[in-house]
Structure formats: C-alpha cells, structure tokens
Amino acid sequence: xxxxxxxxxxxxxxxVDEYKDILDVIALIKGKITEAKTILGKLNxxxxxxxxxxxxxxxxxxxxxxxxxxxxxxxxxxxxx
Amino acid sequence: MAEDQKEAFYxxxxxxxxxxxxxxxxxxxxxxxxxRYEIHRERRKVKAELESELTKKxxxxxxxxxxxxNLFPDHKLRALPNFKHKSKKEHTEHSGQxxxxxxxxxxxxxxxxxxxxxxxxxxxxxxMSIINE
Numbered sequence: 001x002x003x004x005x006x007x008x009x010x011x012x013x014x015x016v017d018e019y020k021d022i023l024d025v026i027a028l029i030k031g032k033i034t035e036a037k038t039i040l041g042k043l044n045x046x047x048x049x050x051x052x053x054x055x056x057x058x059x060x061x062x063x064x065x066x067x068x069x070x071x072x073x074x075x076x077x078x079x080x081x
Numbered sequence: 082m083a084e085d086q087k088e089a090f091y092x093x094x095x096x097x098x099x100x101x102x103x104x105x106x107x108x109x110x111x112x113x114x115x116x117r118y119e120i121h122r123e124r125r126k127v128k129a130e131l132e133s134e135l136t137k138k139x140x141x142x143x144x145x146x147x148x149x150x151n152l153f154p155d156h157k158l159r160a161l162p163n164f165k166h167k168s169k170k171e172h173t174e175h176s177g178q179x180x181x182x183x184x185x186x187x188x189x190x191x192x193x194x195x196x197x198x199x200x201x202x203x204x205x206x207x208x209m210s211i212i213n214e
Contacts, residue, residue, distance in 0.1 A: 018152050025149045029142055036138040039131050046128050053121060060114050067107045074100050075092065 014022065094100050192200070 012154055014153065022149060022152050025145055025152065029145045029149070032138050032142045032145065036135060036142065039135045039138065043128065043131050043135065046124060046131070049124065050121070053117065057114060057117070060110055064107055064110045064114075067103045067110070070103050071100065071107070074094055074096075
C-alpha cells in the first residue's frame with residue numbers, strides 16, 4: 001500500500017458545521033486565556049508583595065540584631081561608675 | 082534572706098532609659114514581624130487558591146486545544162502527491178462523509194502527571210517534525 005505523505009501548502013477542507021465548532025472552541029480558549037492572564041497578574045502582584053516583604057523582614061531582623069547587640073554590650077560591658 | 086541581699090552583686094547599666102527603650106523596641110519589632118508573618122500566611126492561602134485555579138484553567142485550555150486539534154481533519158489522509166481537483170459535485174459527495182478521527186491513546190494510569198505531559202509533548206513534537214519535513 002502506498003504511504004500517503006503530507007505535502008506542504010496543500011489545502012485542507014473543514015466541514016461547515018465543524019468550522020462553527022472550531023470558531024466556538026477558539027472563542028472558549030480565548031476566554032480561558034484571558035482568565036488565566038488575570039490570575040497570573042494577581043499571582044505576580046502577590047509575588048512582588050512577597051519579595052518586598054522578605055526584604056522588609058531581612059531589614060527588621062538586622063535592626064533587631066543591632067538592638068540586641070546594644071543590650072548585650074550594655075550587660076556584658078558595664079560602664080564603671 | 083537579709084544575708085543573701087548583702088552578698089548579692091549588681092551590674093550597673095549606664096543609660097537605663099536608653100537600654101529599656103531598646104529592649105521594648107526589640108519586643109515591638111519582633112511582634113510586628115510576627116504580625117506580618119500572619120498576614121503573609123493568609124496571603125499564601127490566597128496564592129495557593131489562585132495557583133490551583135490557574136492549573137484548572139491551563140487544564141481547560143489543554144483540553145480545548147486537544148478538542149480543536151481533533152476538529153481538524155487528519156493530515157495524513159489527504160494531499161496525495163498526484164492530487165487532482167474533483168468536480169464540485171464529487172467534492173460535495175466526498176465532504177459529506179466524515180473522515181475517521183485518529184484514536185488517541187489512553188494515558189497509562191501508572192504514569193505520573195509529568196510523564197503524561199512529557200509523552201504528550203513528544204507526540205506533538207513528532208507531529209511538528211513531520212510537518213517541517
């Protein structure tokens with residue numbers, strides 16, 4: 001049996017009822033993509049907030065460390081009266 | 082008791098006001114961080130929900146894409162090298178018959194989700210390479 005080959009540029013024909021289905025499915029996919037993009041936007045917003053939060057945490061930890069160092073120094077190296 | 086007090090030693094704190102202020106400030110900062118962590122935990126819940134929703138949407142898109150792919154005729158069954166245009170009548174008769182759809186393999190239940198997606202990707206890449214030939 002001769003093997004059928006796909007030739008580039010050859011036209012294909014789609015049944016009219018299926019053509020309508022195709023358009024419907026494409027419209028549905030477009031809608032889903034818009035929804036996915038909205039969710040991605042929200043996730044990106046959360047990610048940016050989280051990044052800022054982590055940076056703030058790092059600064060706060062350093063601040064607490066600095067204060068604790070002061071307390072520690074005050075207790076371990078008391079000034080002579 | 083009175084004897085204990087006589088023998089007790091005390092460490093002097095030079096700037097008690099400043100010392101106390103730093104101590105309270107440390108407590109305050111720690112509490113602020115804990116409060117932030119609670120807000121962060123709530124946000125993570127929202128994030129998890131959004132991620133799950135996104136996964137759902139992507140699965141729906143994948144399902145619809147497959148549906149779209151199946152709506153198009155199978156390219157292997159057309160475009161003969163010695164293809165001749167048929168008359169309008171012949172064409173109408175031919176297009177009335179529905180072309181058989183390519184059966185999709187049922188995914189193995191033992192495969193993990195990544196393996197299934199990998200298999201699907203390979204399948205698509207194979208088809209794309211046939212088109213590019």
